[in-house]
Amino acid sequence: MGPHPAVAAIRLAVRRALTELAAETGVSLTAPAPRTRPASAPVTVTSTATAATSAGGPPAALAGSGPAATRLIGNARRHPSGLPRTPAAPGSPLVLVAVSGGADSMALAIATAFEAPKLGLRVGAVTVDHGLQPGSAERAQQVADRLRELGLDPVEVIPVQVGQQGGPENAARDARYAALDAAAERHRSIAVLLGHTRDDQAETVLLGLARGSGARSLAGMPAHKGRYRRPLLELDRAATRQACAAQSIPVWDDPHNSDPAYTRSRVRHEVLPVLEKHLGTGVVEALARTARLFRDDADALDQWAALAERDLRTGEGTLDAGKLAELPPAVRRRVLRRAALRAGCPGGDLFARHLETVDQLVTGWRGQGPLHLPGGVEVTRRCGTLVFRRQSDS
Numbered sequence: 001m002g003p004h005p006a007v008a009a010i011r012l013a014v015r016r017a018l019t020e021l022a023a024e025t026g027v028s029l030t031a032p033a034p035r036t037r038p039a040s041a042p043v044t045v046t047s048t049a050t051a052a053t054s055a056g057g058p059p060a061a062l063a064g065s066g067p068a069a070t071r072l073i074g075n076a077r078r079h080p081s082g083l084p085r086t087p088a089a090p091g092s093p094l095v096l097v098a099v100s101g102g103a104d105s106m107a108l109a110i111a112t113a114f115e116a117p118k119l120g121l122r123v124g125a126v127t128v129d130h131g132l133q134p135g136s137a138e139r140a141q142q143v144a145d146r147l148r149e150l151g152l153d154p155v156e157v158i159p160v161q162v163g164q165q166g167g168p169e170n171a172a173r174d175a176r177y178a179a180l181d182a183a184a185e186r187h188r189s190i191a192v193l194l195g196h197t198r199d200d201q202a203e204t205v206l207l208g209l210a211r212g213s214g215a216r217s218l219a220g221m222p223a224h225k226g227r228y229r230r231p232l233l234e235l236d237r238a239a240t241r242q243a244c245a246a247q248s249i250p251v252w253d254d255p256h257n258s259d260p261a262y263t264r265s266r267v268r269h270e271v272l273p274v275l276e277k278h279l280g281t282g283v284v285e286a287l288a289r290t291a292r293l294f295r296d297d298a299d300a301l302d303q304w305a306a307l308a309e310r311d312l313r314t315g316e317g318t319l320d321a322g323k324l325a326e327l328p329p330a331v332r333r334r335v336l337r338r339a340a341l342r343a344g345c346p347g348g349d350l351f352a353r354h355l356e357t358v359d360q361l362v363t364g365w366r367g368q369g370p371l372h373l374p375g376g377v378e379v380t381r382r383c384g385t386l387v388f389r390r391q392s393d394s
Helices: 005-025 103-119 136-149 168-187 198-210 237-246 263-279 283-312 321-325 329-343 352-363
Strands: 071-073 076-078 094-098 122-129 155-159 191-193 371-373 377-382 385-390
Touching: 005 103, 005 191, 005 237, 094 103, 094 168, 103 122, 103 237, 122 136, 122 168, 136 155, 155 168, 168 191, 198 237, 198 263, 198 283, 263 283, 283 321, 283 329, 321 329, 321 352, 321 385, 329 352, 329 377, 329 385, 352 371, 352 377, 352 385
Parallel strands: 094 122, 094 191, 122 155
Antiparallel strands: 071 076, 371 377, 377 385
């Protein structure tokens, strides 16, 4: 009898992501040789956790106060699927999974722990403690203990300080990614896997629409960007819960995910249900499909802009305003954005309204003075060219 359909779907998604990762990074995937147990090896069997997490806290297995949730057979662990798990050889390429303890990241972690060793990859995990709730440090440690029981190694808990810039959600995100970047560098990981699902993608598209963002924002989250991979973007959130339940994996529901003080939470629990009520089911899938279509268009326009910027850049590093004016607006604004970022403008603080103002130096030039962009970047039109520079460099 095969695994539960949700378990099989998540494993397949992870297997595809790891195979693509290997092809892109040039890693040679070699399955480890099966381990054989000596006849005299002791056999120890312990119970598997079956309790579901309640709002008040994790079950004993997750908290680490009860018996181990995995079964030990000699020195080799058995995966919760019941199949033997043979770790990859020491020194094999390492993949890290970002795990909060929720169903999405736990389902991803356990699927990666199952699939990666078969390809000769080691699997570790990082749990980021944002420190935003009482008992968060203990909770993060419980998640880490659970991951070690599942055979992931290394497993690291990283406490972070969440600032205020950009609001609580953006500040927490920035702190989280900074911690994940540092962990990836420290452990020399070839990739970090994230547990975002199709539901998260739909929420991202709706947030982009509400903010009046451009095609790049409406394209949602990419399946892979740099070291980050999102294997579950084609699967819905319900599948991850089903997979965890089928494998008796305890999960933790972050109360922030249902707190109406957070914009994404309101989209998840109020906006999307209303849309599905009045427009019918399938809204989440349609929004995710919209993101894929926008991503194709945005990627093509970005490539065009990169070529155009190269052709328009003068010997002094400025941009020819006359040739800029001949470009389609969508490409021209991308060229302007690239130039602003190159000059030191923070990408997270550079919005469409900034680029529209800079665009006026090209299409509506009436002698207006320098423009000031985030990050202390100044844009000036001079002698038919646009000059981007940091004010501190003048």
